[in-house]
Amino acid sequence: GEDVEQSLFLSVREGDSSVINCTYTDSSSTYLYWYxxxxxxxxxxxxxxxxxxxxxxxxxLTVLLNKKDKHLSLRIADTQTGDSxxxxxxxxxxxxxxxxxxxxxxxxxxxxx
Amino acid sequence: DAGVIQSPRHEVTEMGQEVTLRCxxxxxxxxxxxYRQTMMRGLELLxxxxxxxxxxxxxxxxxxxxxxxxxxxxxxxxxxxxxPRDSAVYFCASSTGTSCLFGPGxxxxxx
Numbered sequence: 001g002e003d004v005e006q007s008l009f010l011s012v013r014e015g016d017s018s019v020i021n022c023t024y025t026d027s028s029s030t031y032l033y034w035y036x037x038x039x040x041x042x043x044x045x046x047x048x049x050x051x052x053x054x055x056x057x058x059x060x061l062t063v064l065l066n067k068k069d070k071h072l073s074l075r076i077a078d079t080q081t082g083d084s085x086x087x088x089x090x091x092x093x094x095x096x097x098x099x100x101x102x103x104x105x106x107x108x109x110x111x112x113x
Numbered sequence: 114d115a116g117v118i119q120s121p122r123h124e125v126t127e128m129g130q131e132v133t134l135r136c137x138x139x140x141x142x143x144x145x146x147x148y149r150q151t152m153m154r155g156l157e158l159l160x161x162x163x164x165x166x167x168x169x170x171x172x173x174x175x176x177x178x179x180x181x182x183x184x185x186x187x188x189x190x191x192x193x194x195x196x197p198r199d200s201a202v203y204f205c206a207s208s209t210g211t212s213c214l215f216g217p218g219x220x221x222x223x224x
Contacts, residue, residue, distance in 0.1 A: 041217060100158050
């Protein structure tokens with residue numbers, strides 16, 4: 001299977017920016033995804049980026065993709081307590097958009113008031 | 114759209130009993146996935162279907178697990194007999210090719 005690495009924990013103060021990082025091994029993925037999981041809930045698709053893009057911005061969310069280093073990051077500006085959740089990066093196998101997604105272990109983001 | 118629907122949301126059963134989890138994918142999505150989430154192993158893909166046909170079931174733990182998709186709007190995951198180590202949250206997800214959307218999950222506890 002594909003190797004997807006994420007740090008497990010991140011703590012920030014309310015109002016600060018959060019940066020969640022992810023590294024991967026397969027460079028043929030066409031889409032790269034970020035999911036958010038709140039306690040007791042399912043995974044919510046947060047955003048995704050095409051592999052031919054370097055950056056995508058969506059309100060407080062900024063996704064950065066460094067294909068050379070196989071590094072994906074999610075920046076949350078003005079982090080709020082409601083952003084506390086587990087964040088997963090995910091990639092389809094071998095560029096397929098119909099096949100399975102490979103998930104990282106997830107980063108637990110804790111936002112302190 | 115109601116999203117991916119799973120039932121039951123919670124299931125508590127005793128070891129040895131049969132458990133059936135149900136999923137209704139989003140209408141028009143042609144791929145369906147069953148994932149299992151535990152603290153120890155994170156998210157694991159159990160099986161996925163494309164146009165109702167099982168494509169990859171290599172993640173199914175053992176013969177006690179089986180999954181079916183009789184039509185485009187319904188799938189089941191069955192565990193028979195269940196064991197305490199099967200306790201986990203089971204997610205169903207469906208995809209149209211660009212985005213994969215998850216259901217709320219079924220929390221299974223096997224005593």
